[in-house]
Amino acid sequence: GIQVEQSPPDLILQEGANSTLRCNFSDSVNNLQWFHQNPWGQLINLFYIPSGTKQNGRLSATTVATERYSLLYISSSQTTDSGVYFCAAPNTGTASKLTFGTGTRLQVTL
Amino acid sequence: DAGVIQSPRHEVTEMGQEVTLRCKPISGHNSLFWYRQTMMRGLELLIYFNNNVPIDDSGMPEDRFSAKMPNASFSTLKIQPSEPRDSAVYFCASSQGGEQFFGPGTRLTVL
Numbered sequence: 001g002i003q004v005e006q007s008p009p010d011l012i013l014q015e016g017a018n019s020t021l022r023c024n025f026s027d028s029v030n031n032l033q034w035f036h037q038n039p040w041g042q043l044i045n046l047f048y049i050p051s052g053t054k055q056n057g058r059l060s061a062t063t064v065a066t067e068r069y070s071l072l073y074i075s076s077s078q079t080t081d082s083g084v085y086f087c088a089a090p091n092t093g094t095a096s097k098l099t100f101g102t103g104t105r106l107q108v109t110l
Numbered sequence: 111d112a113g114v115i116q117s118p119r120h121e122v123t124e125m126g127q128e129v130t131l132r133c134k135p136i137s138g139h140n141s142l143f144w145y146r147q148t149m150m151r152g153l154e155l156l157i158y159f160n161n162n163v164p165i166d167d168s169g170m171p172e173d174r175f176s177a178k179m180p181n182a183s184f185s186t187l188k189i190q191p192s193e194p195r196d197s198a199v200y201f202c203a204s205s206q207g208g209e210q211f212f213g214p215g216t217r218l219t220v221l
Contacts, residue, residue: 031208031209033209033210035212041199041214041215041217042212042214042215043201043212043215045209045211045212048208048209086153088153088210096141096143096158096160096165096205097155097158097166098143098155098210099155100152100153100154102152103152
């Protein structure tokens with residue numbers, strides 16, 4: 001099946017700083033999702049982005065499917081951005097069976 | 111829409127007991143997924159359904175686990191008998207052919 005790797009594994013930011021999280025995947029994909037798992041354990045959808053760039057407020061994401069990676073940008077970070085960020089891609093040959101990366105744990109401090 | 115609904119939110123049980131987790135997908139979604147999250151293994155897919163039919167159960171750990179989807183608005187994941195190593199957060203998700211949306215999860219503790 002597809003392999004999904006995320007970097008960095010851990011990240012500490014001061015409030016107001018910007019950051020870039022990376023997701024590499026081992027095979028071509030027809031969709032990719034970014035999630036934020038907040039400190040209460042909820043998985044919140046951030047982006048559904050098979051290719052191209054999308055923006056939502058302070059967050060944006062870019063997927064370059066031909067080069068098998070996706071980037072999540074967080075600008076002007078806030079303490080509420082803390083948590084774990086996951087990317088997930090479907091296994092080869094299926095549009096449904098998502099494989100999750102191991103996540104980037106982000107802590108935003110005052 | 112209320113989103114994906116799961117119950118119970120927390121379950122504490124003793125080894126050997128039967129545990130049933132419940133999920134109501136988003137109305138109109140035709141795919142439903144059960145995931146398990148642990149510190150050791152991360153998020154892993156257990157089973158998924160399309161149009162109430164199980165498509166892939168290769169992630170189900172063993173015969174103690176079973177899942178059903180009797181209709182488009184309800185699914186159960188049953189563990190019988192439960193073991194301490196089943197302790198985890200179990201998520202249900204649904205989709206309409208693309209983006210998946212997750213429920214709040216059920217935190218299961220087996221003593």
